[in-house]
Amino acid sequence: MRHLLILVSLTGCGMSGAMKQASIVGQCAADDAACSRRHPIAPLAIGSRFHPDVSAEISGSATPNLVLHSADPSVLAVEDGALVAKQPGASAVLISTEDGAVVDFQHMWVAPITKITLARRDGDRIGGSIGLAVGEDVTLVPTLWNRAQRLTGDSDAQWTVSTDGTVSVLRDGSSDRRRLRARAPGVTRVTVALGGIATSVDVEVVP
Amino acid sequence: MIRVALIVLALAAGCNPTLSAQSLAPPGRAARLDTIDSFWGIKGYRLALSKGVAIAVTCSHGGPCAKLRVTSDDPAIAEVHDASLGVLQPSHGGVYAPDNQATAAAFVVVGKAPGTTKVRVRTDDGGRTIDVTIVPPPEVAPQAVVAR
Incomplete structure (x- = not known):
């Protein structure tokens, strides 16, 4: 043995x-x-x-x-x-x-999911608002949590923008991450929701 | 007299194969194989397994069991699968091939639903019965949902 x-x-x-x-x-x-x-x-x-x-x-x-x-x-x-x-x-x-x-x-x-956070594609966690110039873009990835435990799996989260025309939310082939493209100057709020849990980030677009 | 008793005991214990767990229980779940002992040696085996949990078991009898056949009396409670464990064990090669080895004989038991049943292990060298108890998973405590 x-x-x-x-x-x-x-x-x-x-x-x-x-x-x-x-x-x-x-x-x-x-x-x-x-x-x-x-x-x-x-x-x-x-x-x-x-x-x-x-x-x-x-x-x-x-x-x-x-x-x-x-x-x-x-x-x-x-x-x-x-x-x-x-x-x-x-x-x-x-x-x-x-x-x-x-x-x-x-x-x-x-x-179960108790919290959603957002990170850039390189893994940097989004802690505050995002500033973009018109024409710039940033890719965001939602991270799912159960209290302190990070969760895995591809989710089909809902992405919404509070004001039309400021930024576009584009799919890039992944089921979870999205590319935000700055379209026109202004401030908007991007919200990501899944299973009754949501998180938001303010995006300011400058000329 | 004692010597005779020991010989009889050793012979009795050697009539059937022995089973050994080869995998860990996951945290907070049961996956434990124990012997049921009698005066004459191992009478049988007892397996406690949580629902949804699997355990790998090897069978040996002086070497890997030959022609291993494992069945469950109630597959709705405990499911059994043949397993392929790619390791060599010393085999009973006799006096002419004392260093012979053979691939381990293994199977996997899966807890499907709470309840009790028996898993029957049959080989060319005899058989064993495992009394299986599948226990329900612990209840998850409710937790606060935090949304930003």
Whole structure:
């Protein structure tokens, strides 16, 4: 048994699954600071989707085609390869081969959102108002929290602007972040809301 | 007499495979495999598992169990899956191959719903029964919602 434990610890270097053979991390671009800080996986925010990047390290074998199953789909469901957070709790996510052999599993947590903050794409947190010149833009990423715990998962938050024409809120292909483009001088308030929780930031546009 | 009793005890204990947990319980949840002992050795196993939690278990009998077959009496309470644990264990190669090794024989049990059931482990070297209790997850305390 002692030999087995030593072997398990050696073969599992860097793998975060319970059996030390595979890991689940978020799909992030290499230069996306806001995304890369999601590692290791934080609890998933209720209502959010997490797009996992599964990798395995099995001695003598390349990674087989792996599929995910949730132990408790009422807490965390697997839909079209994404993990969808349903209600607070924990659920094991089984990483299996197509013929059903479990290669590894990882327990994941789901928590409600109690606070939303905004950050720039480089990770800098927005603490006050934003000033832009006409024609400038800034990309904002909402960060979801449960008290002091940062949450993960892509959310489909609602973005609204208090006055029309001052700034435009543009999608850039991501489900959560938005690019604010300054259109005309003035002051406006941008509000981001999700699941009954909201946060706002004042944007001043100068000529 | 004592020597005979010890030999009988050792033989009795060696008739069936032994099981070992190979994964940790997540924080605040149960995933614990214990033996049920008798005078003659291990009588069976007891597994306490939280709903939504999984545990990996290996089976050995002087080496990885051969032809491992695991079934649950009630998959709606406890689900079992074959597992592929890529590690080598010393195998019972006999006097001609004392250094032989084989891939570990493993399975995973998943807690699906609170209740009790039995998981039956069958191998070429005998079998074991696990008395499984799936416990509900602890209730989450309500928390204040803060909006800016």
